[in-house]
Amino acid sequence: MNRGAVRPGLFSSAALLPLSTDESSFPPYDLLFDTAVEAYYKGDWMTVILNMERALRNKAAIRRVKAHCRIICANQSAFGEPLSSIVVTIPGAGSVEDLGFFQKIMKRADCVNTCESDKIGPPTIHKITEDVDLEFKKRTPYNYLQVAYFKINKLDKAVAAANTFFLANPDHMEMRQNLDYYRMMSGVQEEDFKDLEAWPHMAEFLAGKRYYSSDSFGLAIDHFEAAVEEYFSADQECRALCEGAYDYDGYNYMEYSADLFQSMTDHYMQILNCKQSCSVELASTAGKDKPFEDFLPSHFNYLQFSYYNSEKYEQAIECTKTYLLFHPEEEVMNQNLAYYSTVLGEDKAAAIPARQVVKQHIQQSLLEKELLYFAFEVFGITFVDPDSWTPADIMPLKLREKQKADRETAARITEEIGNLMKEIETMVEEKNKESTDIAKIVREGGPLLFDDIKITMSSKQLNGSQRVLLDGFISEGECRELTRLSNAAALKGDGYRGLPSPHSPSESFQGITVLKAIKFGQEGTVPLKSARLFFDMSEKVRRVLESYFRLDSPLYFSYSHLVCRSAIDEKQDDRDDLSHPVHADNCLLVSELNKCIKEPPAYTHRDYRYTHTHTHTAHAYNIGVSSKSHHAPLSLRPFSCSGCVLMTNQQRRSLRNQQRRSLRNQQRRSLRNQQRRSLRNQPKQSLKTQLITQKIKKRMRSRQRIGQKNKLLKRVKNLC
Template identity: 30%
Template sequence: MRGPWLLVLGGLLAVPPAPADPPQPPDRLFWDGFDRFSREDWAGAQAQLWGAVRGLRELRGIRLRCGAECGLQGPGLEESVLSRAECLLGCERLQLGEPSRYRLTRDTERLFQRGLPYNYLQLTHYKLEELDEAAAAAFTFYVKNPHHEQIQDDIQRYKRMEQIQELSFRDLEQPQYQVVYTQAVSLLSEGKLRVGVRRLEESLKMYLLAMEDCRSLCEGTREQESETYRDVSEAISQYYMDILQCRQNCAKEPSLRMRVEHSTEDPLVSHLSLMLDAYSKLEDWEDAAEIARSLLVFHPQNETTRERLRGYEERLQGKSTGKLREAIALYVRRTLSEKRLLYYAMEHLNISFLDPDSWTPEEIIPESLRERVRKEQEDKKQRSGILPYEEVIVTLTPKEMNGTSRVTLDRVLNEEECSALMGLAQAAGGPGSGYRGRRSPHTPRERIQGLTVLRALQMAESGSVDVSHSRLYYRASERARLLAQSYFGMETMHFSYTHLVCRTAIMGEQEGRADLSHPVHADNCLLDPEEKECWREPPAYVHRDYSGLLYLNDDFEGGNLFFTELDATTVTAEVRPSCGRLVLFGAGGDNAHGVRAVTQGTRCAIALWFTKSAEHEEQEHSLAKDLMMGTESQTQSKESQSTGSGREASKTGRGTSATNEDPERPSGRRQKKRMSRKFEDEL
């Protein structure tokens, strides 16, 4: 319950008097704003969208204050629960009129969580020539969606505008504890330890209050995914487990990270570690010992922390109070108590639970579940949930592919994008293509066509191919690079080479075929099957670290990708190409691979090679980026002149109509027009 925590962390919040007019439901305001945006009513859309943002903030504030006011009171559990329910309903009715009007569907909640209103607001502000506000709204959306292709471009365009200052790029939803934490880190880096650690203490208290707010908002109406009928006890237990799981997941809520960027590190542990270093440098042994004890609550067997604590206690010569932070102790006790209930339900009630914390002690997990939990955590790690695109899923983990550095992802491209890129490959197969229908260098039974990103953009500039398709090729390769970089945990990954390649079976030459479309090989070493070695020496591309294949179609026979042992014979995994499927793998001998013969039809894919070395970055790709920005600027200039808006219009072509069917949408993904309010992307 919320009461004890607020007493520890700063006092109870009072319910304010009822407002004269209840706020409008935020979802109604959002969809009205969306409709006005579609009609290019920029001022009307802006008013409704800002109303939705403020309304959601006000709605959450009312629910938090009502939750704080309505604690559990009564002689028994039943009386307490009913009394609290009555109190909450009365409190919300006093503030809102009819609370049921303010219940958001799960899909709408996700739209707000992603900060979608800000992506529309940035354009409405731009159209109304409010550039400072436009940059701020764009940056707010960017913070929540740092890999969103359209917003990356928009941010760069705003930065090139002389009227916009650096201070305009601010996060309008940044929590105060993040602001204070950032200030603390800056002060510590400047050597101002004492004031810096004070700011760390402030941000820690604010963070714990924000965590408490997140937990409190887990109560409320739940959207049912099925119409399964259950008895009362089953329904109550399921609802309670849902609340507990929601509270546990607050620990991984993106808005509850100390830093703006995404991180897998536990925020509390990271924060306490920073405080420990600061107090140590200040030779404040008492506070340092207190923080060390607090850290050991999370990781009691951490020998480094234990050794540091022994050192502090020696310096204190027995004068230490032996305490740890009470707020931290309370947080851990309550979290573990909830985990015990969830693991009990998992064991006896068949309820699924994936623990978000890495510090959970094994002893609270029932012995019968430990192996299952260990496997689920390992699978979770292999599937690497932190992918930069919401729709992309891990289809085959490294374990399922019998390797360590290989993975298969789906939904990297949609059907329209695959079709557009296939069209690009066919259009480029005529005059000007690199191969002009020549036979494959690997087999005389197939023809091969190839196209680089730079060549595609050059052809678009001359009018030989559709400019939107060539830009999509560039963006698809960039999308694959970001996925590889994210999945394999690299800080930076550069292109070594990018190639759109189509292999076509030659009719009349397939009978009795036993060869391969591409023989077994490795991408950064010379495969020696007899010695079962892979020699990293010229002419191998030894600087290549990772490889990728982004498939565009599956309407052909043969053409499967397969991996082998170093003997080039023993197959360890095989993958069937399909539209939007991306296979990523290490470029070394542990991922020797080949391609089955294409015996009918045409197989197209974007082949990608990546390097960690900046000095080996593909120069063609850098030139392609410059050329792409240049062609976009020309397009934007023409659109600006035709609409009179003056904006460097984004690649979506929104300067002419917000509802036109454009090759690329604000998400960098082409989407069909939806008639329903339930949609997964912006337009």
């Protein structure tokens, strides 16, 4: 917990918004949110808490009011009632039924507007921008609340707010650290880690699952039954809230033009789509990537088995029959029903019906699906059924045939992709074989040039190629001298784009290059012998690597960097990171070939990386060196001040391109010469075989090209 993240401030009484008029009795929650955020940056924690909590309450209240008004107005102005005021057809005015329909629409609109205005004021006050709405969906208010509560030592509320935010933002590392910190604090209980935004039906369902898993079937029944009741209340509210304004996609409202019935169809299909999505929304919970599968039917699956274990067979039969409304052909559940009926008695079991509320829910949902599929087929309004229990015959035959054709196409594409991946794998294997052959050209194991240097681990022990672990590269005295150089001249964040802690927040890094060291030496800031030692060590590394790997071409420096890292005292608790582990250099990943190419725009690229570590001083000495025979270095200039030349970016790019072209040509010539030398050393029979093989490959490629041309000519003739 970083208590210093917020500027400290004196506690003061909260300045809530005035409530003198009717319109201000229910202030919009975006205004309350902004007031709380301003108070947060002033350190006025009580104002943060009072306004942010009120913003959350007002948002929830607006949701409830809108749902309530739409539900009661639907009941008061239900369709289908005869209109006493209209008894005869009016010539030229349309049918009586149409007039009656629109009269009901207008009455319902008036009812909803009056209801909402009476309870929360004019609707325009509560129109919220998408940005603020997104902040509430991300549960951002709880991030502010947890800090404010922590500042006034309300730990139980701080923990609940932090946990509520983290469940919706599981990748938020700072909040994860805060929660770990809270768990270590005295006075914090496990029950304090609540989800303040949890749906009531979801909380009951999860509690029921816990008791079900522990074989406490009586308690599980209570929670699952409560979950079913809460589910239908939440479903009714969710469906009512779908009856809002038409949601234009981006700026298409500027081009949208439709007649009365087309615009009604578009809007109503959008509403039905939203209502169908309620089953997904209600099956979702914070902290879970995907919604629960078959969520509503699963309640009755748990209930039938819980009632059976409680020897309540009538209720078990009721829940089993209810589950079979969703999946009538499920074999296991039909066997359960047969068993329960045998135990209770066939006649008595037959008289027990499935739950009526579920029957009505399924009937309404299926009617909505039929309308949506009709709109999909006729108007092209896309509908993706969210439920797995929908009978197949609900979808029109043409759509079923189209979906079948789409599945077959998808399967064919998948097969083609699979074949393509096999070809790529073959290419990768061939490429790896070529790389292995080239790698053999580098013959490690050459002389180390210095008696003090010893090989600790070779490439084989390090599980790779062109790797070596050497000991005794520098002496204790030289190491202390480099440490003094770093302490005197190294800058924090040098070489890491100015970031003092680029790898771990628990450590700070400081570094210096050879060029800077020599400049400081010339200025007298550091001893010139220290800068010279740094340069000599870099040169020593280059010579040893050239010799040990028996390279045919010289190595050139990309850069030399002396880096020291220091632990930050207050950030060492509960560390489990690897600080700055040894790693490969950045490169351009070609995933199809399983290769990483060391070329720009990768941040750095080099062929060999030398790291020296010392257990007492805890510093790393990194030297990047590049080989002409491998990849182009960032700079072919050795670290000699007399050779430093200032160039413009354009000149530098031109020089770099020139160097790359030169290096590529040298690489090709070097590889051809090596292949020729290799062929000369092989037996004549092998050489002859290889030459024959090359001729055969050339003929095959030629025939393939001829075959491709013939196919193309045939296609052209057919088109003509």
